[in-house]
Amino acid sequence: MNGAAQGYSPTRTLSFASEFVRQWRRRRTQLALGFMVLLPVVLLIAFEIGGEGDDDNGNGAFASIIDVAVVGGLNFALFTVFVSSSFLLVVIFALFHGDTIASEASWGSLRYLLAIPVPRGRLLSIKLAVALTYSLLAVITLTGTALALGTLRYGWNPLQSGVSADVPTGEGVLRLLGVVGYLSVTLLVVAGIAFLLSVLTDAPLGAVGGAVLLFIVSSILDQITALGELRNFLPTHFVRAYLGLLSSPVQFDGIVKGAISAICYATLFWGIAYWRFTRKDVTS
Amino acid sequence: MRKRRWVSLLVAVAVLAGVVTWALWPADPGYTSHDERLSVNGVTLDTRLYLPKTSEKVPALLLGHGFGGTKESVAEDAKEFAGRGYAVLTWTARGFGASTGQIHLNSPEHEVRDAQGLLDWLATRPEVRLDGSGDPRVGVMGGSYGGALALLLAGQDQRVDAIVPMITWNDLGNSLFTGGVFKKSWAGIFFSAGISRGLPAGGGGLLARGAAEQPVPGNPQCGRWARDICETYLRVAESGTLDDTAKALLATRSPAGTLSRIKAPTLLVQGEADSLFPLSEADANAKGITGANVRVAWFTGGHDGGTGPTSDQNRVKFLTLQWFDHYVKGAGEAPSGSFTYSSIAGLDPLERGSLATGFSYDDYPGLGGVDTASVPIAGPPQAIANPPNGTPAAISSLPQAGALSSVLNGVTADLPGQHGNWVSEPLRGSHNVVGSPTVHIRAASPTGEAVLFVKLYVVDQNNQPSLSNGLIAPVRLTGLPADIAQAQPVTVTLPAIVRNIEDGHRLRVVIATSDQSYLGPAQPMVYTVAADGAVTLPIVPPVPIATADAFWLYLLIGLVALLAVGAIVGVVLARMRLRRRDRTVVAEHADTPLHVRGLRKTYGSFVAVERIDFTVQRGQVVGLLGPNGAGKTTSLRVLMGLTQATAGDVLIFGQRLAPGAPVLSRIGALVEGPGFLPHLTGEQNLRAYWKATGRPWQDAKFEQALEIAGLGDAIGRRVKDYSHGMKQRLAVAQAMLGLPELLVLDEPTDGLDPPQIAEMRRVLQRYATDGRAVLVSSHLLAEVEQTCTHVVVMHKGVVVASGRVDEIVGDTPTTVFDVSDVDLAQKTLDRFDGVTYALDGSRSLVVELGELSRAEAIASLVQAGVGIDRVTPRRRLEDAFLALVGTSTAGSGDR
Known part of the structure; x- marks a missing residue:
């Protein structure tokens, strides 16, 4: 007996499953995940009615990926991930993480959770774990749907990068997983910023928008080559390193550095979030 | 609190600004440079000497520029080598820029002698280390025009200690008349560069960099070209054939004849995307140098491909520096003799452009590969037409297109009726082709002569053909029969390529009659051609050069492990703290x-x-x-x-x-x-x-x-x-x-x-x-x-x-009277002992009744003639509350 109510134990409060269900029932969660299914369908339809079209896809890094988008399921999945990676997935990660604490604060339910009492560290950990799970689920849903749809429509063909050698299907799946995994790791930066903002503000939209905004600002700064070596310290500098996975042989350098950068930033932001929230006066 | 937050914010901003400034502050260049006009060999050369900031004597480098360039074209490379501890002498070759004289195209008496004069001058500089009197410790490098100069100078002057010739020629006659067919577009570009003092555009640091529009001095036909060269060009460009005089003239401008005299260790760097001086030129140079160490390196750039991806540039820089450090500076281990090459691996994730992977092989295998694979091709003889004046012509490469040429890979256009196709079955397994494939062809021509262009396409599963770097083999055949049945097979050596041909891809041999870059016969004609037997592919086992960045991987693994441990420790500590929490109960x-x-x-x-x-x-x-x-x-x-x-x-x-x-x-x-x-x-x-x-x-x-x-x-x-x-x-x-x-x-x-x-x-x-x-x-x-x-x-x-x-709420003697006449009421109440009152507004009295009962008080007031509107008992709580909130409860009414 620790002076608490019968049956109460701090480590049993707000279990992962109960928080997962709480979030699952939200229209926002369902819409976000639903859109992950819808997007590949929309892309597929666009390719179908768009037909061959002209080949003018510019000379950018993605041109070659767009060119080969419809050669097979793997390529279609890759294409879908590419077009989503620069903005859509950023928003998704920001949404799931920026919403965690701030939305509870704005509904007023945060104070009741804390009065249960759910220990603050535990509350953050569960919220973070659930947000990460949903983010990952979104990425997996998107990739899985695209892979399934693409394979049904375009067949199970080797992965073409458009620049270097074709990759056989088995290894192609591994590389696709690698790309998705790496993207998820780089998006941890967004997750970190959004989560921190969520702790600092009571406005969920502010946290989500703020995280996306900071991500975009960092991306813009990264375009300024005059910054030289400094760009290596921008959280978004390595986001496109996944292209190294499409080379033959695979180029890991950028990916490894990018993962280090993303993990450092995410840890920093999460660390500040914990530090702040466990000391904060909750007045909302 | 707020103030403190501002202070910490300001401190954070200041620290960040400091770090950014420190990172962006231009570093001390580590060298000084001096411009000087030197009179050498009868001309004035515009030179610049870069000296590292050191008091010691340093080895020197002679850095030549590409055709049409000036000393400015190589400034970036010069600065880099100066920063590495070399005295770097750059100069504008005679006939270019601010240097006087005419272009003799690396003639032994002119440009090469000029360079010897520069060596003499270097030997007089107090900063430069000497091997002996008048003999500076010196390496020579350069790309294209400057590369040939390095070879020629090393063949002519034994003072040169090491050379790194890049993307340059072995035999100029052979380069400009490959297979006996005039390479008109490249020749034209260079001839005009000699007139307008510069190439129109493009080219990297070691290659030429364009000069501005300037009026053409002197002779409008020859510009700054020396008379003999100019006249030769005018003659051969018109005829399309290399006559003996021209051949002899170009031979004196080619390293081929003097290679055997080279004693300086030579690193030959050649580009894979180079339709002007293809890999076979470096191969010939490597074979010709018998008296010195030779190492061959290929990279993905060249006259068509430019400087290549950053990763490739870095590899070439590393090789060059290693070469000079050992053979000129005397530092570092002896470079191995391994052959290195690279291929485009994909898109660069971080910078614009593509990414190259380096490969190596222990010994330079030449263009024939370590091994060979034979791929049969099939198809009947085909009749193909030569268009009048060679127009319309197929496009295989665009000179100086830079990175664009690799884009052209997939869109190379062969014209209908002007080419024949011979295709293989899908290949089993992948083939790492490094070198020159060969193919046997037969041709019949009504005139007994034919100019043909032979190309090797790789066709993927989706029937997309690609021609490696747009390289083709022109051949001029003579003594042909009119009937294909009597034609003898001719072996055509295709341009050397680096290409991993994958499992399931097919080879397609194309024989065409015209090409934009070459001068074919003007009269319309129909040839019958056939490609027979098999394509022989030179194979080199791919051994990727390991990147030395394992450090970052270990760092990542360490970081993840640290975080995992940190998270576990954090949870454990939190639970322990929860358990150890102050649970003392105040009894x-x-x-x-x-x-x-x-x-x-x-x-x-x-x-x-x-x-x-x-x-x-x-x-x-x-x-x-x-x-x-x-x-x-x-x-x-x-x-x-x-x-x-x-x-x-x-x-x-x-x-x-x-x-x-x-x-x-x-x-x-x-x-x-x-x-x-x-x-x-x-x-x-x-x-x-x-x-x-x-x-x-x-x-x-x-x-x-x-x-x-x-x-x-x-x-x-x-x-x-x-x-x-x-x-x-x-x-x-x-x-x-x-x-x-x-x-x-x-x-x-x-x-x-x-x-x-x-x-x-x-x-x-x-x-x-x-x-x-x-x-x-x-x-x-x-x-x-x-x-x-x-x-x-x-x-x-x-x-x-x-x-x-x-x-608290219980009755108290306090009562509020709302009365018609306040004065009269006060007088009436004054009569009772122990009753106190206070005026509350103009018509209200708050009365402390004491012993007096409320009924008695009302009766007395009424008797005195005071009209009473309302009598309200007041309670303690209300008293207290009203005293706090104000005189009326309305102020704190409902929200």
């Missing part, structure tokens, strides 16, 4: 649901709660009464562990309260209005809440709570559709889930209608039985009076009164 209050002593809460300089003390005992319904802003909610927040008290204690069942203290689980609360997840129904909200407590379901007493909420069917509707009152009732129900021993309700009747308020009162009174207690905050006197057993009155952060409600 005297162990059975007191709530005991607050000396509680104080400030936000910065704002004092929300000055100091409050009160106690809630079992069985009590305690009202926390005070106007808005009295500090009620602030106190309740502290009570729930939402905010931390600045000073003082809150004891719940004798345990000191801290945020998250387990004893909070014995409290049910409604603080600052309801807080529900709007997307869930009322019932789902209550269930989710109870689930979050982690306590057993049967403890929730769910039905009782639902009954209290009294929402009926509405319990199944989403909370976002609820009215304020409904939410309020749901919130009270939530607070009562599990029937906590202490119920804390902040303005519970807010938003309820009168019958509901009455019901709520009954609920609360019933609740405080069985040893439970209720704390209700309110700004409404009536509510507290009717609901509570005890009351604590707060104002401006302090408790001004507390005690049993019936004690």
Whole structure:
């Protein structure tokens, strides 16, 4: 007996499953995940009615990926991930993480959770774990749907990068997983910023928008080559390193550095979030 | 507090700005440079000497520029080598830029002699290390024009210690008349560069960089070209054939003849995307140098491909520096003799452009590969037409297109009727082709002669053909029969390529009659051609050069491990702290649901709660009464562990309260209005809440709570559709889930209608039985009076009164009289002893009656003729409350 109510134990409060269900029932969660299914369908339809079209896809890094988008399921999945990676997935990660604490604060339910009492560290950990799970689920849903749809429509063909050698299907799946995994790791930066903002503000939209905004600002700064070596310290500098996975042989350098950068930033932001929230006066 | 935040923000900004400035501050270049016009060999050369900042004597480098360039074209490379401790001499070759003289195209008496003069001059410089009198320690490097100069100089002058010739020629006649066919577009570009003093555009540092538009000096036909060269060009460009005179002239401008005299270790760097000086030129140079160490390196750039991807540039720089460091500076280990090459691996993830992977092989295998593979091709002889004047022509490469040429790979256009195709079966397994494939062709021509262009396409599964770097093999055949049946097979050596041909891809041999870059015969004609047998592919086992960045990988693994350990330690520490938490129970209050002593809460300089003390005992319904802003909610927040008290204690069942203290689980609360997840129904909200407590379901007493909420069917509707009152009732129900021993309700009747308020009162009174207690905050006197057993009155952060409600609320002798004549009333009251009064407004008297009964007082007033409108008894609580809030309760009315 620790002076608490019968049956109460701090480590049993707000279990992962109960928080997962709480979030699952939200229209926002369902819409976000639903859109992950819808997007590949929309892309597929666009390719179908768009037909061959002209080949003018510019000379950018993605041109070659767009060119080969419809050669097979793997390529279609890759294409879908590419077009989503620069903005859509950023928003998704920001949404799931920026919403965690701030939305509870704005509904007023945060104070009741804390009065249960759910220990603050535990509350953050569960919220973070659930947000990460949903983010990952979104990425997996998107990739899985695209892979399934693409394979049904375009067949199970080797992965073409458009620049270097074709990759056989088995290894192609591994590389696709690698790309998705790496993207998820780089998006941890967004997750970190959004989560921190969520702790600092009571406005969920502010946290989500703020995280996306900071991500975009960092991306813009990264375009300024005059910054030289400094760009290596921008959280978004390595986001496109996944292209190294499409080379033959695979180029890991950028990916490894990018993962280090993303993990450092995410840890920093999460660390500040914990530090702040466990000391904060909750007045909302 | 706010100020401190600003200070820390400013400090953070200042630190960040400092770091950025430090990182962007231009570093000390580490060298100085001096421009000088030197008179050498009868001309004045525009030179620049880069000297590293050191007092020691340093080895020197002679850095030549590409055709049409000047000393400025190689400035970037020169700076880099100067920074590495070399005295770098750059100069503008004669006939270019600010140097005088005419272009003799690396003639031994002119440009090469000039360079010898520069060596003499270097030997006189005090900064330069000498091997002997007049013999500087010197390496020579350059690309294209400068590369040939390096070879020729090393063949002519034994003072040269090492050379790195890049993308240059072996035999100029062979380069410009490959297979006997005039390479008209490249030749034209270079000839015009000699007239306009510069190439139109393009080219990297070692290659030429364009000069501005300038009026053509002198002869409009020859510009700055020497007469003999100019006349030769005009002659051969018109005829399209290399006559003996021209051949002899170009031979003197080619390293081929002097290679055997080279004693300086030579690193030959050649580009894979180079239709001007293809890999075969470097191969010929490598074979010709017999008296010195030779190493061959290929990279993905060239005259067509430019400098290549960054990764490739870095590899070439590394090789060059390693070469000079060992053979000129005398530092570092001897470079191995391994052959290195690279191929485009994909897109560069971080920078624009593509990414090259380096490969190596122990010995230079030449263009024939370590091994060969034979791929049969099939197809009947085909008739192909030569268009008049060679137009329209197929396009295989665009000179100087740079990176564009690799894009052209897939769109190379062969014209219908002008080419024949021979295709292989899909290949089994992948083939790493490094070198020159060969193919046998047969041709028949009505004139006995034919100019043909042979190309090797790789066709992928989707039938997309690609021609490696747009390289083709032109051949001029003579003595051909008119009938293909009598034609003898001719072996055509295709341009050397680096290409991994994959499993399932096919080879396609194309023989065409025209090409944009070459000068074919002008008369229309029909040839019959056939490609027979097999394509022989030179194979080199691919051995990628390991990148030395394992450090980062270890760092990543270490980081992840550290974080994992950190997370586990964090959780363990948190649990230990939870367990070790102060659980001492203050014995005297162990059975007191709530005991607050000396509680104080400030936000910065704002004092929300000055100091409050009160106690809630079992069985009590305690009202926390005070106007808005009295500090009620602030106190309740502290009570729930939402905010931390600045000073003082809150004891719940004798345990000191801290945020998250387990004893909070014995409290049910409604603080600052309801807080529900709007997307869930009322019932789902209550269930989710109870689930979050982690306590057993049967403890929730769910039905009782639902009954209290009294929402009926509405319990199944989403909370976002609820009215304020409904939410309020749901919130009270939530607070009562599990029937906590202490119920804390902040303005519970807010938003309820009168019958509901009455019901709520009954609920609360019933609740405080069985040893439970209720704390209700309110700004409404009536509510507290009717609901509570005890009351604590707060104002401006302090408790001004507390005690049993019936004690506090009980009758007092104070009575308010509203009268028609205040003066008369005062006079009447003055007659009684012990009666005091105060004027309250113009028609009201607040009277302390003392011994006098209210009835007696009224009777006396009426008798005295004072009209009485109203008599109101006043009670202590109201007195106190009014004194705090002001003269009337209207001020603190409903929110």
